[in-house]
Amino acid sequence: MNGPPGVPSPAAVPPSAQPASALAADVRDGLSRTPKQLPAKYLYDELGSLLFEAICALPWYRVTRAEIALLATCAPRVAHHVTGEPFIVELGPGNGDKLLRLAEAFGARARKPHLHLIDISSSALAAAEQALARLAGFTVTVAHATYDSGLAQLAGVRPHAAPMLTLLLGSNVGNFDDDEAVAFLRLVREAGRAGDWLLLGADLVKPERDLVLAYDDPLGVTAAFNRNLLVRLNRELGASFDLDQFDHRAVWNDRHSRVEMHLVSRLPQQVAVPGAGIVASFAAGESIWTESSCKYTLAGIASLGTAAGFRLREQWLDTDAGFALSLFQSARG
Numbered sequence: 001m002n003g004p005p006g007v008p009s010p011a012a013v014p015p016s017a018q019p020a021s022a023l024a025a026d027v028r029d030g031l032s033r034t035p036k037q038l039p040a041k042y043l044y045d046e047l048g049s050l051l052f053e054a055i056c057a058l059p060w061y062r063v064t065r066a067e068i069a070l071l072a073t074c075a076p077r078v079a080h081h082v083t084g085e086p087f088i089v090e091l092g093p094g095n096g097d098k099l100l101r102l103a104e105a106f107g108a109r110a111r112k113p114h115l116h117l118i119d120i121s122s123s124a125l126a127a128a129e130q131a132l133a134r135l136a137g138f139t140v141t142v143a144h145a146t147y148d149s150g151l152a153q154l155a156g157v158r159p160h161a162a163p164m165l166t167l168l169l170g171s172n173v174g175n176f177d178d179d180e181a182v183a184f185l186r187l188v189r190e191a192g193r194a195g196d197w198l199l200l201g202a203d204l205v206k207p208e209r210d211l212v213l214a215y216d217d218p219l220g221v222t223a224a225f226n227r228n229l230l231v232r233l234n235r236e237l238g239a240s241f242d243l244d245q246f247d248h249r250a251v252w253n254d255r256h257s258r259v260e261m262h263l264v265s266r267l268p269q270q271v272a273v274p275g276a277g278i279v280a281s282f283a284a285g286e287s288i289w290t291e292s293s294c295k296y297t298l299a300g301i302a303s304l305g306t307a308a309g310f311r312l313r314e315q316w317l318d319t320d321a322g323f324a325l326s327l328f329q330s331a332r333g
């Protein structure tokens, strides 16, 4: 989602549906700012999505594995709370693995939940749909859309009487800054009704060394994920970024409780980006800020939900990996 400086989510516009002009406008704007920055949503072209999947398998990036393990404990409790024949929406389902595990906890019901996937990546939607095909009796629908537009369409898709459970997992919320996160969670709440549910996965503050290793791994996968953004700009906007002249850097920003990813220019240079109509000048050591990943305390997660109009109902914690799942309910009246 987000985080990236001022961007709502890794979800914004599907790469395939992304008009070149939107990318061009964002690049023109972002590279004219001080500090230079680019929306993190542009990290997720086809190769970027594959690299992110590889990141999730790295020993140093524990978010995905911790969340999947925690789902085993929490899914039956979620199913206990969310009664009836729910409409379950996942924002950014990835390969569908987490939703599959959660949905299995509802499997004993005579009337199965309706699963609805919203993602900017058509390849992720296809993979998730395939994974969920294993579930017998569940209806699965997809929206190839940004989170915002997918949420805006929900009223027309959701069966009238169904309680809604929205999943925002994988610490995607951390890619927003706190104000953006509250605004986004409010959007989620407003897309539903009083009494609806939100399951939020969020990564916790942990020792700086572990955080930096998670975003600057010894195999260089995260570096490739970050630098692939320059590959994309070269391909889609005819830019002339020399990959050898930009270093990946991950830094812990204690004041804002976030890991920031940057691409740092090794030397003074000018880079033409014809598709955006600019030539960007870099000083040696000057960076492009490409992503922020906020890290939370349990109380901080509760406050985000409360500020957006939710009430915390239950929280599950992996103390070893430092990860939490929180079940919120939209406040009534």
Ligand code: AVI
Binding pocket: 001, 010, 055, 063, 170, 171, 172, 173, 174, 175, 214, 215, 222, 291, 292, 293
């Ligand atoms: C998608 N998002 C929650 C990931 C994160 O941890 O911020 C993206 C990521 N960037 C580098 N590693 C993983």
